[in-house]
Amino acid sequence: xINVTIERSDQxxxxxxxxHATASRWAAEVGQAMVEAVRAEAPVGKKDAxxxxxxxxxxxxxxxxxxxxxxxxxxxxxxxxxxxxGTPPHVIEPRTATILHWxxxxxxxxxxxxxxxxxxxxxxxxxxxxxxxxxxQGRMRNAVATTLGGA
Numbered sequence: 829x830i831n832v833t834i835e836r837s838d839q840x841x842x843x844x845x846x847x848h849a850t851a852s853r854w855a856a857e858v859g860q861a862m863v864e865a866v867r868a869e870a871p872v873g874k875k876d877a878x879x880x881x882x883x884x885x886x887x888x889x890x891x892x893x894x895x896x897x898x899x900x901x902x903x904x905x906x907x908x909x910x911x912x913x914g915t916p917p918h919v920i921e922p923r924t925a926t927i928l929h930w931x932x933x934x935x936x937x938x939x940x941x942x943x944x945x946x947x948x949x950x951x952x953x954x955x956x957x958x959x960x961x962x963x964x965q966g967r968m969r970n971a972v973a974t975t976l977g978g979a
Contacts (some may be wrong), residue, residue: 832937837861839850839918846975847939848892848894849975850974850975851896852897853899853971853974853975854967854968855890855892855897856890856928857967857971858967858968860961861886862972863887863888863907864963865960866886866901866953866956866957867883867886868956869881870883871911871952876938879935882903882907882911886902886903887902887903888900888902907926910947910952911947912946912949912951913949914946914948914950915946917944917945918943918944919941919943920942920943920944921941924978927939927940928942931968
């Protein structure tokens with residue numbers, strides 16, 4: 829869903845401070861803050877089986893290498909891409925039955941096919957992180973300063 833990467837280019841400086849510990853601390857702090865922000869913007873369905881499933885599935889995965897730190901915010905629900913990117917208009921037909929059936933407001937509906945109008949994109953991860961770049965960078969500066977003893 830969302831990736832934030834901090835790269836370092838100071839190879840000669842590598843031995844003078846603990847990059848991995850610093851980057852790990854940054855990833856843990858920023859990752860959790862990003863998850864909270866994205867969850868706050870995530871859509872929550874109506875009162876059904878999926879109520880809050882997307883929101884609750886949002887997690888982060890840190891990846892630390894010798895030259896960069898990356899935080900990836902992800903969701904394990906299979907429909908997250910449809911929520912973020914939307915869907916075009918499409919036909920819905922039964923796969924294993926001969927007819928579609930649903931109930932709404934106490935009325936039963938039966939159709940051989942329906943035309944779905946599509947859904948608008950909901951870029952909630954982008955919305956959640958908009959304007960937070962400086963805070964994310966500031967957390968890295970603070971993590972480096974802590975590692976270097978306030979340098």
